[in-house]
Amino acid sequence: MTNIKGVLFDFSGTLLRIEPAESWLRAALATCGTAMADAEIARAAAALERAGALPGATSPAEIPAALADLWQIRDRDARHHRAVYTGLARQVPLPDPALYDALYDRHMTAAAWQPYPDAAEVLAELHRRGTRAGLVSNIGWDLRPVLRGHGLDRYLDVCVLSYEHGIQKPDPQLFALACRELGLDPSGVLMVGDDRKADGGATALGCSFLPVDHLPVDRRPDGLRPVLDLVG
Known part of the structure; x- marks a missing residue:
């Protein structure tokens, strides 16, 4: 060569x-001013990771049928990308609906990498x-x-x-x-x-x-x- x-x-x-899923979730919680117990944060972070909701981390263990087509072309369009990853995150119940967009926004910051x-x-x-x-x-x-x-x-x-x-x-x-x-x-x-x-x-x-x-x-x-x- x-x-x-x-x-x-x-x-x-x-x-x-990308940062670990738990610090990613904690940063979004802080942005939204939402509190969760440490044990709940750990469980939710693990579930988000299994769902493949953190871009740059692991792929989904299973892609929901409604997102399967979009998953294949997620990197071709900014709207597709956000829709797929917030959709994957919504497979995990969280205490504040605003957290799903906050999570996505967090992963685009320098602090997350x-x-x-x-x-x-x-x-x-x-x-x-x-x-x-x-x-x-x-x-x-x-x-x-x-x-x-x-x-x-x-x-x-x-x-x-x-x-x-x-x-x-x-x-x-x-x-x-x-x-x-x-x-x-x-x-x-x-x-x-x-x-x-x-x-x-x-x-x-x-x-x-x-x-x-x-x-x-x-x-x-x-x-x-x-x-x-x-x-x-």
Whole structure:
């Protein structure tokens, strides 16, 4: 891979990881001024996680029939994305109806995300080397403020988000768009991501692919560092 001239990264599970479901729920409760006992919070958080209601965390154990079609295209449109995830959250009874939107809104904040320990270091080194870098994400909202909140935006030349183009990975069109914005032929681009199907779809275009594990940040301190060995 010595011909690699640019790197594209996935967002969730690759550069950053979403907070645990319990802290997510506690933040929404604080926003709404709603109280729940600690034991109730723990039970509700676990149920929300099983329901797949926290974007960027685990997929639903079971997708309700009414949401099944929308689930497949959730990352192509901001309204679809919100409808799916608030719908999944509503499978879990909560004391205040306002909590469902508050939960969704919380996950779009910088405070809800934590960069992997080596993310800034790797991005900064690519920038120092003059290597073009970008982000390609299946997502239904603008994650740029999250990147800015963690100081990562300064290292990225390109940000391609599925909902802004109505295309989602693994469709090669999304990767082709990102490569064009990088100004590079796909053969000179490395895609880095935690989803071997979605992110690995870049290989159909001729990109190289480096998989990483979607682990808690304290269990993956240096998963991104191999990128630096692959880029000339």
